[in-house]
Amino acid sequence: MKLVMFFLTLMLSQGVYSMEKETANELKKMGATVEENPQYPQVISYKLKNGLKILMLEKNFVPTVSYTMMFKVGNVDNIQGQTGLAHMFEHMAFKGTANIGTKDYEKEKLILDRIDEIQSEISSEDKKELRDEEKLKKLNEEYKKLTDEAEKYQIREELWKIYNELGQHNLNAFTSNDYTGYVIELPADRMEAYFKIESDRFKNPAMRDFYKERDVVHEELRMYETNPNRISWDKLFSNAFIAHPYHNPVIGFEDDVSHLLRPNAFAFYQKFYVPNNATLAIVGDIDPVKTIKLAEKYFADWKASNITDTNYTKEPKQIEEKIIKVSFPSKSSIIMGFKNPGINSADMPALIVAADILANGSTSRLYKSLVEEKNMALYTGAYASTPGDRYPSLFVIASAPKGDTDVQSLDDEIMKEISEFKNNPPTQWEIDKVINNYQINLIKGLESNLEFAQTLAYNEQIMGNWKFSWNMLEKIKMVRSEDVVNVVTKYLTRSNRTTVYIVESK
């Protein structure tokens, strides 16, 4: 069958996407770039002198605006002994600033610093093999006393309160291996409030309630530990990677989280939370000229700094198959991860195509064979690049047995189906299907303003170009059947894989 051509589908020139010439000229005068190729959405790009990148898209069906502030900092940037710190800082970013959440920051700060000293002592005592329990008790009492004192100066959760009063929607943040993103949607007339709050949030964080929030994160960690799906993913990453920080759980190891200190978070913040490490994407009912002026007004004095290199250990080549069996009070499931060559590798587009042909959708090979014909599996799915894109990661296949099937037989069948690629290379229909879906997903991604803001910010800040997804589409269009066979043969091998079975404990 012939490739369905959608070349014009991204010509988004009707209505909301047509910009007045005058506006376009004014934007250009300000130093902004307006995307003119109709193959792409009409994104406006602007860069502040301190390196902060602003991306904008006007969409004005209702008077709302969606924001994503994306920093290139995540789990991989934590140092040994401080896993979970990137995520901990994300929580801290909601705890107010020198101006938000306090009645008198000068006085409060003195107490907060004193609390840090006490907690540092608690932490080192706690780490000793023979702990002085009496000393710990006293320190904890002192900590409680100081906390109560600090409370007098605090306005609890004021950042949330301000944003709630403004009518926030989806106020949230995400920490992943590669990035940390802060999102919110607000009614369109409140943009200046957004800039005021966010500039204060990232220029003057107070990180109050650090140790209480550490307890909250512990609860988050416990919640994950009751979830079999979460456990199997964490086991996959911690076993597949032995040296690269993708090994570490994003939330951190329990012991590390217990001993994280507020000064650690400040050091982390000072290193990574700089404007030249961030992109702000704004999508919705905006006036781009005004938006740039506000960005200049509130973010221009945010100081840039050189981000020194972190020594991210390169993962050594995997030479043998790893199988991990986890006993858990839930029904069984399986995930397997094959080391991939990294998102920018020439082999990656073919692996993306392979993932869909193999396991995604009810016409995929594994679904047809294992779910429908052999009746062995409940579902199948594949992801070409997880848990991150900044470094080589994993090509993952996930499934779960159905009925009497055991997880081992399901595994064997999956591997058998993979080896079939050589005898039965992808048809042009299979490849075209993937391309069509990739294209339509790019369009669908524009439906939600927030989702699109996240895509823009991610592509720009993490992948280096907001057009990353569109550029990947062009590469995927070049994939041929033999390319898919080649990458499947090269990467989806036993010696290159780590497999996690969840087995029901009785």
Added chain:
Amino acid sequence: MKKIIYFITGAMIMNINLYSNNLNIPHYGNVEFKPPVVKPLILDNGLKIYIKKDATLPTVRMEVLIKTGTVYDPQEKAGLGSLFFEVLRNGGSKNFSSDEIDKKLEYLGAEITTSISPEEASISMFSHKKDFDEVFNILSDLIKNPAFEEKKFELKKQEAIEMVKRRNDNPDRQATREALRIFFGKNHPYGMRSEIETISKITVDDLKAYRDNFIIPNNMIVSIAGDFDENEMNNKIKKEFGDIQMGDVKLPDIALPQTPDTRTVYLIDKPLKQAFVVILNKGIARHDDREYPLTVLSEYMGGGIQSRLGNEIRSKRGLAYSVYSYFSKRNKAGFIMTYLGTKPESVNEAIEQVFLEMEKVKTDKIDEKEFDMAKSEIINSFVFRFQTQSALLDEIASYDLYGYKPDYLSNYTSRIDAVKIKDMVNSAKEFYDTKNSQIFVIGDSKKFAKPLENFGKVITLQED
């Protein structure tokens, strides 16, 4: 694309900022957004159609809402509704085999999906505008002439059975489901769940009867938005759906649920790292004006980290990552659910805090700022329910399906704005009936700091 009607009357409503003026955050009034009242087109056979062009993207989204729901399943065949919509979608039609449909849709990157919840179901489609006719053709054949292919019927039935076997894999979901089951009664439609036996009993003939009863035009509402000509689209829908025969819908009668009256604690003892607590109280049915003060109360009490429960249980005490409270309405009755996850050692403390806060809000010691904030949040974020033309029509169609007046949505924020502190306090007095709360806990009881008996009679349940 024209904006839909809205006004922002910041200058008119002198609403002073409640929080932080260290930053001199500009003063904004309430967003006065009123979704437009859209008149549906009604065909002779009773089918209602909400239609709007939206050329933002070269796509079309359509939703067929059906008045049915899992609560209408016969008890001995609980699971029928879910299985029906799975097999409707996956079992082929008169003119297209299931394989043809899957291939066609996946090749085009188009979607036809079905879903069912307690009191409604839907069949939805998404496609590129150039593929609309082809996909719509499939959708209408599925609706008019579903084939319920035997093979797919068996497959989906087995999947449903597998899901029953896996229903306790995630304890958080288990906790909310089982708590509601106890609250409404295992045999009441609001409390019942499907079982391997009830699913096994379902036959293809049951699916056919289900279709004859529910999939009829006077029981469905279509909403459609996308890049098309409205007249042309109307004609297409009329052509495909206009000839379906209307009929009598037999919605089974649902008895008023008898929710328990004394405070009781139910425990499933499970060696988990975190314990899950669900507290249930009686709420309201749909079409009850008490929903406005109750909405403000729920937001004030459990609508996020800044709410009372978020403040006290998460922020101040670090007892939970997840804690919230909300209410849900059904046609005959409703519930108020308070949920939290905490380490087993602090289960008691967390429950105590919930009750303490519930009692506090019944007194006059209301934090006025927090009350105003709760109202502002509801009013100012209302607009986000209507972010696309398709979301707007779906929302309107859904309220229509439940029999709300056409101006329900456009009056919503002013009804919220009219709620006074005393209304919220009264609502708390009426609904936070803590003496009769039903408490449901899944967790490792060996580690609980105090006995659960402190809260009432404890009944230990075996998970099944």
